[in-house]
Amino acid sequence: MRFHKTVNIVLIIIALSFNCVQAQNPRKISGEMISVSSGYYIPLFKVGNEPTKQFIKQFYIQPHLVTNIEYLEFVKANPEWRKSKVKRIFADGNYLRMWNGDFDLGSQVKPNEPVTDISWFAANAYCKWIGMRLPTVSEWEFAAIKNNKIFFQERINEWTMDFNETNIMASSVCGGAGAIANTPEDYAAFLRYSYRDNLKANYSLDDLGFRCVSDSPEKYSQQLNVFVVKK
């Protein structure tokens, strides 16, 4: 009930914000934040002697990946994330490589499609800027299992806060990875984990985007307000 009320507030704020940004044709930023209620999650990998089940606290996750037009607003407000200014240790040479310039998406990039070619540092900074954070691997997997239509339809991989902490290659080469998995038949999960494992935080890749999460809807709505004001 409390959540519904908050959603309404968010909707109102977004409705108001539309007046300001309509010219840039943004997609709806939210209104449908997905509430992921708390529960137990069985991670792909066993972790030492810890119990296999992991408790995930309730959180709220964006229903869509951050788009180019949304990211453009972030770049405008934060000059250090401009294509021409970003430091190589924070984003490699492919950062926003499809964009024509600092504020020019060019003809190949569609405003309402997920922004890709952004590094972990960039994604992390964006989420902070809107008062949110990146999801953890466990949160992302947990949310994806519950809402797989929303999470797997775009065929874009997503940054997570602790993307390379499992390091399955280091712990087990070849067939060994199956032995330390809770669900060795979940090949799709293996693909995601090995993808994450091989990332470095400054990599910018064509099929890698992100979305943000928040621990409470109130916080999100508050910060979104700030976001809207910035626009």
Add this chain to the structure above:
Amino acid sequence: MSKRIVQKPLLIVFAAMLTIYTVILASGCSGDSNKIEGVEYANLTYAPDVPQPILRDHPSKVIVNLETMQVEGRLADGVKYNFWTFGGKVPGEFIRVREGDEVEFHLDNSPLCSVPHSIDLHAVSGPGGGASASQTMPGHSSTFTFKADHPGLYIYHCATQPVPLHIANGMYGLIYVEPKKALPQVDHEYYIMQSEFYTTGDYGAPGLQDFSLDKALQENPTYVVFNGSVGALTGDNALQAKVGESIRLFVGNIGPNLSSSFHIIGVVFDKVYMFGGTEVTQKNVQTVSIPAGGAAIVEFKVKVPGTYIIVDHSIFRAFNKGAVGMLTVTGAENKEIFSGKHSDNLFYGSDLDKKLENNNSDSSSPTASTSSTNNSPTSIDDIVAAGKQIFSRTCFACHQPDGKGVPNVFPPLAQSNFLNADKDRAIGIVLHGKTGTVTVNKKQYNNVMPAQNLSDDQIAAVLTYVYHSFGNSGKVVTKEDVTKVRNGK
């Protein structure tokens, strides 16, 4: 104190010997060098080709560039698959280096790939065989170096999680580390890789096929193939040689699940380097066992012209899953080695047959018929019944009991435009066999049907049965028709 005095002259002698030895080494009297000299790029080839032998008498620095790519390609006629590859094809490019070489390996992952890739070379001594050092995201390139310290033939494959999927999708090839003392020269060297594919659709099911995890877990492949697809080594793609030539095959088996019983019909391997090692482990071998993730080198000479069928002698895989290749040998016949068929005579049964016949006098089998005047049945129904029996002994294994054949491998007889169009042609094929491309019901087949060892009566009966079955035209083939074709009239 006294000890030291005694030792001094000994030391001088030792030093002198060392100097002499060094001089010998420097003057090059010690045989071929172990010192790395020069830099070169490895020459890579796609199957069935093998790079030229390495003629150097010293090790070099060798640079290998291999690109991982994900490409849609042909798995069988009308069947497509999204292959993950080394170099754009399955199997990956053949790498040839020399024992002692320092190999600088560059693994480039195409920006168009969806997942990271890597390489585990079984020739590498070190954790993961290069796997951890070569984990590479799309649009990135990794470099590592290894010493080719173990000569022999080795598998390489992708080792990114989930490894079984990367292998099942086509990521494997062979690397040959040529021994310092190279193997004897031969006329032909070829590269053959056996592997399995697990598809959601059945064998031959058309269209783009997805990977089936269920079948892979059950180790029940839809396809078992040589060089990446059904027909990659048959028809126009058959290996070629001339009578009298020597052949060396570098054969790998990646599995991912099955062991191979590698065999060439009509060939005895003169020498086998079991498991791809450097010693001749056996001479005169019929079938070589190659484990998943293993290899073998076989050598033989071809003495008689013809088509030799390469199979995994776990024979259902060859018949029904695609594990068939061909070696075409041209040149003069050698009747001393192999005569061909001398003659075809009537056979009225052995004494044993007669005993069985007496015990079972009401038998209606045409082969057990006691008719003294004529062995052949008379009414059309009898002929069709007799033909059916011949069919189910001789023809059904390839053409299938329902006459529908095996997609892409054996053409159908059922409602076959090819069969119904020409009776004499059909008789000729049963008599003499057929090799090469035929188009049946708009589909191409390229395989070998051997000449059938049947009498004119039997051929007439079996063809009449076929024409009266499976929705065919209902023609009657008589003994006289067959005799006419046999005599070439």
